Amino acid sequence: MSNKELYFGVMSGTSLDGIDVALCEIDNDGIELIAHHSYSMPAKIKDDVLSMCLGQSTSLLDVGTLDRQLGHLYAEAILSALKASNLAPKDIRAIGNHGQTVYHHPNGSDPFTLQLGDANIIACKTQIDTVADFRRKDMALGGQGAPLVPAFHHTIFHPTESTVVVVNIGGIANISVLRPNQPVIGYDTGPGNVLMDGWCTRQHKGSYDHNAEFALSGQIHPVLLTKLLDEDYLAQPSPKSTGRELFNLKWLEAKLQPLTIKAEDVQRTLSEFTAVSIANEVDKFRHGSFPQLLVCGGGAKNPLIMQRLQALLPKWAVKPTAEEGVDGDYMEAIAFAWLAQRRIHGLPSNLPEVTGASKSASLGVIYPAN
Structure with missing residues (x-):
């Protein structure tokens, strides 16, 4: 053609x-x-x-x-x-x-x-x-x-000397790992916005946390964060994929027991959970002097998520895919x-x-x- x-x-x-x-x-x-x-x-x-x-x-x-x-x-x-x-x-x-x-x-x-x-x-x-x-x-x-999108990412983003990882932060977060002369790796890392949006809605704060305002009013709860990260799916090897069938408010409610936590602290901790679960996977693939993490999906507009990804991945250049010419x-x-x-x-x-x-x-x- x-x-x-x-x-x-x-x-x-x-x-x-x-x-x-x-x-x-x-x-x-x-x-x-x-x-x-x-x-x-x-x-x-x-x-x-x-x-x-x-x-x-x-x-x-x-x-x-x-x-x-x-x-x-x-x-x-x-x-x-x-x-x-x-x-x-x-x-x-x-x-x-x-x-x-x-x-x-x-x-x-x-x-x-x-x-x-x-x-x-x-x-x-x-x-x-x-x-x-x-x-x-x-x-x-x-x-x-x-995920099916890594095949597409492979056609439009071309790593040279360093790794390029594309992360789509929608309801679920998934990564495409693009490395010079290496097979593509891609899988769902875990929740993206799904838990944050669900909790925000339950607390009558809207359908999503605009500019992370709700999360920024709270503090990370270390015990809850540990419980969230103690999820079998996160430790499974790829290939793997997930969805609302696992990561939903019932799952969160089980993790919240028997803790008593302010609603805003739950939201802040969920934000950190998303960022940490992504960063933990991304950093496994660091190679070269200028690795890049390109972010797309709704999460790219969340200033707290973007800030935390850069802080958790200090050796990576974290930026939205728009800066590479893709909306x-x-x-x-x-x-x-x-x-x-x-x-x-x-x-x-x-x-x-x-x-x-x-x-x-x-x-x-x-x-x-x-």
């Missing part, structure tokens, strides 16, 4: 803070973000997703209804982006839609992952070929089905545009050394518009 093509990448992540749509131009020479749009997720749909993620009582009717509602919601977001960009459906080669993860269970005797958002509805409503269901083929090949807010949406392009052209898009799959494969299922 040599001609430039336009793709939409669509992502709604663990944080459930909205739907990101990235319009990208892709060819053999690379990928360029042409335009981006963000759309809010209706409160009712967000509540239904959270309920399902956290294992509340549900039914096949609930699952089917939410799948359909999300399909229409994604389609509406794409159509709005199409209109805003003054483009027609025929101008877009394909849509890459991740879907909304409601359960990720990569281990055990029957591993599976489930993303909702009916891609048939998206393809029919937008009249654009749609690629979805990116994770299950990797799992069928024995992999974790996640960190839309990194994952851009990645799924790239993944769609790989599938349309039958190109491999997973990294077996990252996910644990038995071989590389072109991920995703194509849902034709007609």
Whole structure:
């Protein structure tokens, strides 16, 4: 393939803070973000997703209804982006839609992952070929089905003499380790914003801690921090991936027993937990005289997290990916545009050394518009 093509990448992540749509131009020479749009997720749909993620009582009717509602919601977001960009459906080669993860269970005797958002509805409503269901083929090949973005990071960031680590701090934090002449390493390090956002919401401080104001009003509680860091997942070797199924408020409540701690001190300690659990993993891969940690996702806008990462990693240059020319807010949406392009052209898009799959494969299922 040599001609430039336009793709939409669509992502709604663990944080459930909205739907990101990235319009990208892709060819053999690379990928360029042409335009981006963000759309809010209706409160009712967000509540239904959270309920399902956290294992509340549900039914096949609930699952089917939410799948359909999300399909229409994604389609509406794409159509709005199409209109805003003054483009027609025929101008877009394909849509890459991740879907909304409601359960990720990569281990055990029957591993599976489930993303909702009916891609048939998206393809029919937008009249654009749609690629979805990116994770299950990797799992069928024995992999974790996640993380998938390290393969994309590998194409856009190029280490020379020193290590480059890209950390996406969404609901869950994941790293991509890029080293000169070495295989890519990538895995979920643990919680990103998910516990901080959940606790903030419970304390009626909003859906997230704006500028870390709530956390900065408190102090780190050493006993709680030790208990948080004493989590089996953190010590597991990669490949590994996780989600709300483990790191949720019920998990936090168990760690809080029998302690009595001020709400703001809990928030401050959760911030430190996120920073420490990331930094502990990143520093394992330090190599060269100028290692860099590039931060994207919502956590890149949290001044306390960024400050603590730099303090915990004094030999690293810690900076947002925007300083390297990639908008960190839309990194994952851009990645799924790239993944769609790989599938349309039958190109491999997973990294077996990252996910644990038995071989590389072109991920995703194509849902034709007609």
